[in-house]
Amino acid sequence: MAYAYLFKYIIIGDTGVGKSCLLLQFTDKRFQPVHDLTIGVEFGARMITIDGKQIKLQIWDTAGQESFRSITRSYYRGAAGALLVYDITRRDTFNHLTTWLEDARQHSNSNMVIMLIGNKSDLESRREVKKEEGEAFAREHGLIFMETSAKTASNVEEAFINTAKEIYEKIQEGVFDINNEANGIKIGPQHPTTNSPLSTSQGGQHAGGGCC
Amino acid sequence: VFQVHCDIKWHIQNRDSSVVNKFQKKFWKTKQTLIKVTGKKEDEHVVASDADLDAKLEVFHSIQRTCMELLKVIEQYQRRICFLSQEENELGRFLRFQGSQDKSRAGKIMQATGKALCFSSQQRLALRKPLCRLYQEIETFRYRAISDTWLTVNRMEQSRTEYRGALLWMKDVSQELDPDTHKQMEKFRKVQAQVRTTKSSFDKLKNDVCQKVDLLGASRCNLLSHILTTYQTTLLHFWGKTSHTMAAIHESFKGCQHKEVSTVKVRAFFHEEKNYRQKIKNMMIKALHGAKGLAFLQEQRPPVLLNGKLSVLYFILFMFLFFYSAT
Numbered sequence: 001m002a003y004a005y006l007f008k009y010i011i012i013g014d015t016g017v018g019k020s021c022l023l024l025q026f027t028d029k030r031f032q033p034v035h036d037l038t039i040g041v042e043f044g045a046r047m048i049t050i051d052g053k054q055i056k057l058q059i060w061d062t063a064g065q066e067s068f069r070s071i072t073r074s075y076y077r078g079a080a081g082a083l084l085v086y087d088i089t090r091r092d093t094f095n096h097l098t099t100w101l102e103d104a105r106q107h108s109n110s111n112m113v114i115m116l117i118g119n120k121s122d123l124e125s126r127r128e129v130k131k132e133e134g135e136a137f138a139r140e141h142g143l144i145f146m147e148t149s150a151k152t153a154s155n156v157e158e159a160f161i162n163t164a165k166e167i168y169e170k171i172q173e174g175v176f177d178i179n180n181e182a183n184g185i186k187i188g189p190q191h192p193t194t195n196s197p198l199s200t201s202q203g204g205q206h207a208g209g210g211c212c
Numbered sequence: 213v214f215q216v217h218c219d220i221k222w223h224i225q226n227r228d229s230s231v232v233n234k235f236q237k238k239f240w241k242t243k244q245t246l247i248k249v250t251g252k253k254e255d256e257h258v259v260a261s262d263a264d265l266d267a268k269l270e271v272f273h274s275i276q277r278t279c280m281e282l283l284k285v286i287e288q289y290q291r292r293i294c295f296l297s298q299e300e301n302e303l304g305r306f307l308r309f310q311g312s313q314d315k316s317r318a319g320k321i322m323q324a325t326g327k328a329l330c331f332s333s334q335q336r337l338a339l340r341k342p343l344c345r346l347y348q349e350i351e352t353f354r355y356r357a358i359s360d361t362w363l364t365v366n367r368m369e370q371s372r373t374e375y376r377g378a379l380l381w382m383k384d385v386s387q388e389l390d391p392d393t394h395k396q397m398e399k400f401r402k403v404q405a406q407v408r409t410t411k412s413s414f415d416k417l418k419n420d421v422c423q424k425v426d427l428l429g430a431s432r433c434n435l436l437s438h439i440l441t442t443y444q445t446t447l448l449h450f451w452g453k454t455s456h457t458m459a460a461i462h463e464s465f466k467g468c469q470h471k472e473v474s475t476v477k478v479r480a481f482f483h484e485e486k487n488y489r490q491k492i493k494n495m496m497i498k499a500l501h502g503a504k505g506l507a508f509l510q511e512q513r514p515p516v517l518l519n520g521k522l523s524v525l526y527f528i529l530f531m532f533l534f535f536y537s538a539t
Binding site for chain 2: 039040041043045058060065066067068069070074075
């Protein structure tokens, strides 16, 4: 499929917070209650439309287990957006956010848009982290915040799309240098890089898509 | 012909790639082994994720070490019990013999005490049986349970090296990874599969080790509490018996020697001894000056350490020690 832009996303957070489930819900609109442990990284891709433009999200779903930490660090490079996920029913996953954030800031480019996600909002009865706490953390660190449920699909779409919108705005503002691939943004293959992004909606032949 | 050609080509390629694959696996495993052997700093996150396992290994090594120490201590303890019993027996026999020479009341006391000591020395040996049993049980525990756990630990370490090697490999291929590049993804999938298999085998062995070490600790506690009960009973029995005998002797001679042999007397005895030594010293000095001194020395023969007197002293000291330790 033709796309005007490709954004590289990375999903990070403690093990078992539902990173892979969020991705599965977003790409396949499915929920799997039992998910295999992610080994290193898995990939997902989906097309979305912002401002009438096709944007391909290339999503890197990283392993949350500690033994993969050094490996997943190399995946931060060149990501335009990051979803930092915690589990609202497990306080410790919220407590580890600072470490994750430090890690992300240290190994990615400074313009990366980070979305804080409190997942499993369907498990209200087992909630350990208040929504206000998540909001406060996001405000304090300049992140966007949302509570989602990969199970009920609540806010999942929005989380991914809002991040993309934020990135798109940053491109419009000229914060991102779209010609530099290290920023995690690629321009659609049908256009020479010098083209204006405005003319992307109709594509010629292209070799987009094909992500695992 | 073309089909055959293609088949052969495919086969060779396949074989080549499997050889390469094998070689790569070996390479990363060896690399990890080298890191481990040379004590180079390992990935802190990987190390941290094994913290629970490493804590269990620490427990295992402590069990291993303390079992060895316990065996040594039991052996020594047993030997000392034998020595003590021998000495006790000899003292008993000595007292009996000396007692038979002494027709006074003290002689009787000495004889009775000597008898009690001989009895105690025999009873003391009863402690050896539960100790032997403890020794054997721990020995068996070492040969069976510890060595079995040790085998699992070794297997786990092998698998850990393989897993960490695969992680190194994955880290290496992750440096330049693009999901839209088929070739890179193919390579990544291969490494991912390797990490997955080694991880699952390592996780299983890790679990095995943790469970086995827990079990090992629990079963050793069980073993000790079981066998030490027998030891304790025997020890109490021994103490009970001997203290009973000693108390009986003490009872039967109550009053008679209390006046005769008091601590004052003992002190006086030592005092006398001290004085006597001093005297000898002085006399020796004098003797150096002339035969007069020598005559003096002959004249002033020290009060011979009478057999009886010495034995009574022995007796008092022994009784004193005994009651002191019994209370």
